[in-house]
Amino acid sequence: MKVAVVGLGLIGGSVALDLKARGFASEVVGVDASAENVRIALELDIIRDIRPLVEAVAGADLVVLAIPVGAMIRVLPEILDAIPATATVTDMGSTKVKVCAAIADHPKRAQFVPSHPMAGTENSGPSAAKSNLFDRKIAVICDHGSVAPSHRARVEAMYVALGMRLVFMTPAEHDVHTAFVSHLSHVSSFVLANTVLEKEKDVTAIFDLAGGGFESTVRLAKSSPEMWGPILEQNRDNIADALGTYIRQLQEFHSALVAGDDGKMRTIMEDAGRIRRVLSGLGTRVERRS
Amino acid sequence: MKVAVVGLGLIGGSVALDLKARGFASEVVGVDASAENVRIALELDIIRDIRPLVEAVAGADLVVLAIPVGAMIRVLPEILDAIPATATVTDMGSTKVKVCAAIADHPKRAQFVPSHPMAGTENSGPSAAKSNLFDRKIAVICDHGSVAPSHRARVEAMYVALGMRLVFMTPAEHDVHTAFVSHLSHVSSFVLANTVLEKEKDVTAIFDLAGGGFESTVRLAKSSPEMWGPILEQNRDNIADALGTYIRQLQEFHSALVAGDDGKMRTIMEDAGRIRRVLSGLGTRVERRS
16 A cells, blocks of 8 residues: 655654554655655655655555644645545544544545544654554544545554554544543643743752652653644643643642641542552553444 | 661662662661561562561661651651661651751751652552662752761762762752652642543543553652652642642643633743753763762
8 A cells, every 4th residue: 555644753754664664555655844854754764755745645545644733734625635536544633623624525525534543752753753653552533424434444454553452532522532631731741841940940959859750740841832832722622621620620739738638638649549540551451442 | 787677668678679789788677567568578578677666776777767758757756766876867758847857856866867869659568669769860868967977978878879879958948849849740640630530430531542641641640648648748838839830830821722822832832841951861960969
């Protein structure tokens, strides 16, 4: 199968590596608007064949979009215009409602399979791409009746080739759940980093004390603003809801702390411990749902 | 040197393993109020010699306290009463002002070296203990003129044997910095876990989407309430200050999000990216300050 990967960053670069190495793709063509990304992707042998967007997608059986969700909305209609009637397009963005709305009335709507592989790191760009990034992770397919079965099957086969397990949600369900489970974590991390940086003008104290748990909670603050700006814009209402809930619960904790209500703080910490069961399950989860 | 380790959890157990393996301790005697902890520590060969508290510390050259900071304040005076005039005591707790105040007027004050190794995991108990836990991490020594040089030198030698680098702060400085850099991270993680657990009544969605960054930000929510309750109590004012600052910054972000002020969100994310320099330095830091 001929695959065109649009966007050669962490996700697109990793997809290109694995689809080729695992034999799913007979050819991989790469597209990136950044000359620097192209240079690095070629140098790291992530991709060998670079082409302009329209040429790349016009010759592909499967087009994978791994670009920021703001660019996604602008570029997707153009890509659908350019692809043959037999080709399939999928995106790998973190928001789903807006991208689906952007091409709801496009004559080739049935060829577009919205999806979201739940994998990544806090790093970005082609130099962050790596093999096996997706193994044993979850891919969300947001088919809600608008996708032709053959195209959906092709995207599912790609994710299975990447080693992923499939789950299914509507675009609206996806955007609500990711607001709480993924997007809120990023906001909390960005703001936590700022809170500590503002307090600790001399970063020496951060260096010295970061072994006390700080590092893991602010890891996501390294995430790219170019990627996260459009996610926040497109999932604004759900993230505002999640963040509002988080702030209210922090205020409750703050009140208990100031009032010396140590029993309440204990209850909150014990409740939070239920997450242990969820996290321990992540490493051992075996069932495949569909 | 004969070392008594009081508290055989993650920290105490790991100390016992390394001090013996590295030849710093000729003998290690263990103390733990929990029969279950004692059983596990013996079974895992973390310790071979278990004794009652007073007997253990009366026969030791160096006493290491690795118990929750609430118990620390109650037990430390009793331990100072029981040790010989040549013995040294150090604690490994996450708060310093209250423990120093608790023995400020004790006749053996000069034998107590307050310290805090910045190492650990979100797991607890002797089964979480492991070798090399402290290697290349930072140990904070909170000597502020009340410690005799020979006792301070003994504790510094112990941390060097554990592979740690030393930094020095007053107890008050320590408690302010740890509130922002360590304790706040734990509160944010506890509350974030609760926020998501409350929203996602069916934890399936958390399982499915946790690959999107959630796992690292809530890792600390697995931390023991038994350990963290007393830390929150003893460092209440500093943590309330840190948490209040964090909440205000989250409210600013929330306002920008709701108002559609994407430029402001972008600025906040870019500011947060400065943490990249701090975190990347953590792996490569070589200087030793004193």
